[in-house]
Amino acid sequence: MAKRVVLCAAAVLLVIAAAYASFFIAPEERTMGDLQRIFYFHVSCAWAGLTAFLIGFASNLLYVWKRNEKYDWLGVTCAEVGVAFTTIVLISGPIWAKPAWGIYWTWDARLTSTFVLWLLYISYLLLRTLVEEPNRRALLSALFGIFAFIDVPIVFGAIRWWRTQHPAPVIMGGPNSGLAPGMRPTFYFAVLAMHLFMWFLISERYALEKLRGDVEVLRREAETS
Amino acid sequence: MGLLSNAAALLGKEVRTEFRSRELLSTTIVFVLIVVVLFSFTFDPTTNESHRFGPGLLWLAFLFAASLMLQPCFLREQTNDTLSALRLAVSDPFAIFLAKIGANTLFLLLTELLMLPVFAALFNVNFRGQLPGILLTFLLGSLGISTAGTALAAISAQARMRELLLPLLLLPLLAPILVASTEVTVGLMSADPVMQWKGIGFLAVFDVVFLTALWLFGEYLLEE
Amino acid sequence: MASPAECKVGLRFEKVDKRYGTVYALRNLTLTIAPGECVALAGRNGSGKTTLLRIAANLTRPTRGSLSFSESTENQNPHTGFVAHATMVYDELTAEENLLFFAKLLGVTKRKERVAELLFEVGLGERKDSLVRTFSRGMRQRVAIARALLANPSLLLFDEPATGLDPEATTWLIGRLRTLRDSGCTIVMSLHGESEVARLATRAVRLEAGSVVADTRAGTTFQSVLSFTGG
Numbered sequence: 001m002a003k004r005v006v007l008c009a010a011a012v013l014l015v016i017a018a019a020y021a022s023f024f025i026a027p028e029e030r031t032m033g034d035l036q037r038i039f040y041f042h043v044s045c046a047w048a049g050l051t052a053f054l055i056g057f058a059s060n061l062l063y064v065w066k067r068n069e070k071y072d073w074l075g076v077t078c079a080e081v082g083v084a085f086t087t088i089v090l091i092s093g094p095i096w097a098k099p100a101w102g103i104y105w106t107w108d109a110r111l112t113s114t115f116v117l118w119l120l121y122i123s124y125l126l127l128r129t130l131v132e133e134p135n136r137r138a139l140l141s142a143l144f145g146i147f148a149f150i151d152v153p154i155v156f157g158a159i160r161w162w163r164t165q166h167p168a169p170v171i172m173g174g175p176n177s178g179l180a181p182g183m184r185p186t187f188y189f190a191v192l193a194m195h196l197f198m199w200f201l202i203s204e205r206y207a208l209e210k211l212r213g214d215v216e217v218l219r220r221e222a223e224t225s
Numbered sequence: 226m227g228l229l230s231n232a233a234a235l236l237g238k239e240v241r242t243e244f245r246s247r248e249l250l251s252t253t254i255v256f257v258l259i260v261v262v263l264f265s266f267t268f269d270p271t272t273n274e275s276h277r278f279g280p281g282l283l284w285l286a287f288l289f290a291a292s293l294m295l296q297p298c299f300l301r302e303q304t305n306d307t308l309s310a311l312r313l314a315v316s317d318p319f320a321i322f323l324a325k326i327g328a329n330t331l332f333l334l335l336t337e338l339l340m341l342p343v344f345a346a347l348f349n350v351n352f353r354g355q356l357p358g359i360l361l362t363f364l365l366g367s368l369g370i371s372t373a374g375t376a377l378a379a380i381s382a383q384a385r386m387r388e389l390l391l392p393l394l395l396l397p398l399l400a401p402i403l404v405a406s407t408e409v410t411v412g413l414m415s416a417d418p419v420m421q422w423k424g425i426g427f428l429a430v431f432d433v434v435f436l437t438a439l440w441l442f443g444e445y446l447l448e449e
Numbered sequence: 450m451a452s453p454a455e456c457k458v459g460l461r462f463e464k465v466d467k468r469y470g471t472v473y474a475l476r477n478l479t480l481t482i483a484p485g486e487c488v489a490l491a492g493r494n495g496s497g498k499t500t501l502l503r504i505a506a507n508l509t510r511p512t513r514g515s516l517s518f519s520e521s522t523e524n525q526n527p528h529t530g531f532v533a534h535a536t537m538v539y540d541e542l543t544a545e546e547n548l549l550f551f552a553k554l555l556g557v558t559k560r561k562e563r564v565a566e567l568l569f570e571v572g573l574g575e576r577k578d579s580l581v582r583t584f585s586r587g588m589r590q591r592v593a594i595a596r597a598l599l600a601n602p603s604l605l606l607f608d609e610p611a612t613g614l615d616p617e618a619t620t621w622l623i624g625r626l627r628t629l630r631d632s633g634c635t636i637v638m639s640l641h642g643e644s645e646v647a648r649l650a651t652r653a654v655r656l657e658a659g660s661v662v663a664d665t666r667a668g669t670t671f672q673s674v675l676s677f678t679g680g
Contacts, residue, residue, distance in 0.1 A: 064442065064445055116397055116400045119397040120397045120398065123393050123394050123397060126390075126393060127380070127384060127390065127394060130384040130385040130386055130390055131383065131384045131385070132385075132470070133469055133470050134470055135468070135469070135470075135512070136383060139445060139448065140380050140383060140384065143380060143442055143445060143446060144377070144380055144394060146438065146442065147373070147376060147377070147398065147435070147438060148398065150434055150435075150438055151398050151400075151401070151434075154401045154427065154430060154431055154434065155400050155401050157401075157427065158400070158401035158404045158405050158427045159400070159401075159404060161404075161405075161408075161423055161424070161427065162404045162405075162408060165408055216471065219471055220468075220471040220473075223471055224473060224476075231554055234550065234553045234554055235554070238539075238542075238550050242539070242541055242542065245541070246541070304540070305535050305536050305537055305538060305539070305540065306533060306535035306536075306537050307537055307538065307539055309506075309508050309531070309533065309535075309537055310531075310537035310538070310551065310596065311554070312508060313506060313507075313508070313529060313531055314551050314554040314555050315554055448509075448510065449503070449508055449509040
């Protein structure tokens with residue numbers, strides 16, 4: 001219990017610190033001014049989401065191999081946490097785009113790919129609601145999770161190529177061309193903070209899933225005795 | 226008895242069965258036609274616009290048609306539990322997938338080839354001379370759609386709401402196919418035709434990646 | 450007549466659990482079947498007979514525990530023949546096409562002759578060019594049995610084999626099973642109580658709630674193992 005409180009406190013504090021840093025410590029960006037500061041938040045959430053999906057991918061593989069239900073719990077946990085972070089990315093992108101370009105959405109390569117990524121994992125979660133038997137659900141969603149994840153690089157690559165054919169405004173073009181040295185410490189700190197927060201969310205959600213699993217075992221034993 | 230001969234035998238049966246009734250092919254072709262006609266109401270079909278929007282809408286129609294056409298491939302095997310018979314008879318379960326992917330690719334290709342002249346006529350598109358390129362795009366695109374689609378059909382056949390689930394799972398997964406196929410087709414059908422090998426590359430990569438994934442994980446898709 | 454099975458297959462279920470959600474189809478099932486045994490599997494509906502057969506056919510994995518096979522074989526891969534509740538044949542193909550197709554997959558040599566032979570044996574010689582869709586339940590069962598026998602199985606798994614068969618076909622089936630049993634094929638068949646088919650068995654085992662509750666090997670009589678199976 002104490003560990004959970006410490007993790008929670010550390011994650012929250014670090015995120016607050018990163019927010020402070022992005023507003024008051026990071027240097028002002030030349031062309032966009034203060035508007036650019038959302039970048040620290042937007043990009044670090046994107047990375048945390050991808051990390052969550054990567055861990056989910058590994059646990060999907062492990063489930064298919066070992067068939068231990070813990071990997072199924074971790075799989076659904078990472079998918080949900082990943083979707084949460086990806087949702088933030090999809091919302092913060094337009095929040096930046098509106099004042100910068102006057103429009104909410106520009107079909108920018110990274111954001112569009114993120115949208116497809118989001119749809120893929122929403123489908124994963126929907127699939128889970130449509131299979132009742134737990135072992136079947138675990139196996140089928142693990143397999144779909146594997147297919148979804150291996151598609152991700154191809155999605156990002158193809159959409160980026162598509163965008164080079166039809167150039168359009170790039171959301172947060174700045175980071176594309178590299179990060180100014182003065183911004184790097186804040187950026188990496190924000191990434192670290194978001195990953196810690198991701199870890200906190202994963203462990204809480206996993207604990208919930210484990211609780212559900214334990215209830216199932218108890219129910220099973222009650223029914224058969 | 227080996228992987229390829231099993232797959233060939235199964236493919237032969239799938240094709241023979243379909244050509245006996247032709248129900249899958251006929252419904253798919255009519256569906257694509259309907260979608261293309263309906264799409265044409267959504268933009269001004271002058272030549273310029275057709276060149277820009279036409280190929281994308283054509284591929285979108287193929288994708289929608291495929292997500293419906295692919296459903297029976299495993300649902301049919303559930304009626305009399307013939308899937309179990311296949312699993313018992315075949316030495317490598319991948320043969321079952323290879324055969325179904327082959328059959329589905331063939332049916333999709335036939336649909337596309339039949340639609341091509343119709344599309345050219347309806348939208349005033351000239352593609353003569355670019356036929357090899359278009360055929361290659363159709364082939365690689367259909368192979369990708371069939372590979373991912375057959376895998377996901379095996380998944381959705383075991384879930385509820387399977388009619389809606391397959392498109393739901395398949396369409397986001399096929400985003401790269403849609404993007405790449407459309408771009409290559411646009412290039413081939415434009416006034417100044419150009420072959421975009423990078424797009425072909427994406428299609429090929431998709432096909433290889435998913436065929437490999439199915440080879441590695443296919444048997445688990447068929448588990449009970 | 451077909452040549453007898455050339456290798457003998459034994460099965461060993463070791464503490465097998467099969468769970469679907471909270472329901473146990475099989476619970477801590479331990480059972481060893483010797484090569485060449487003809488086992489009658491008795492039990493109520495839902496006692497686990499079908500699940501046991503499907504695990505033996507390698508169509509399902511145990512949730513816990515293991516199933517191992519022992520084979521004393523000189524050359525080939527032992528084949529398993531499986532007849533289930535579902536017919537496992539294609540409605541849109543003819544009887545002959547179905548059998549030829551499965552024979553091809555199984556790598557049966559001299560396919561055409563073998564299929565013709567089997568079709569004649571099960572009494573469907575005249576209907577070989579009819580679509581299975583047009584067949585009665587009994588006729589479909591006969592096609593299913595023919596399909597199971599195609600590759601000279603060393604292990605035969607039957608889920609209620611005489612379902613839908615008329616007395617004539619049942620007599621044929623009993624004769625066929627007797628020949629197979631005598632030639633060393635291992636047979637496991639699930640039954641509903643005492644019947645003529647059950648009399649072929651060299652051993653009877655009763656399942657209840659997914660576990661073995663009676664076994665003639667342990668000295669119980671056939672009659673008491675097979676009766677009280679209800680509906």
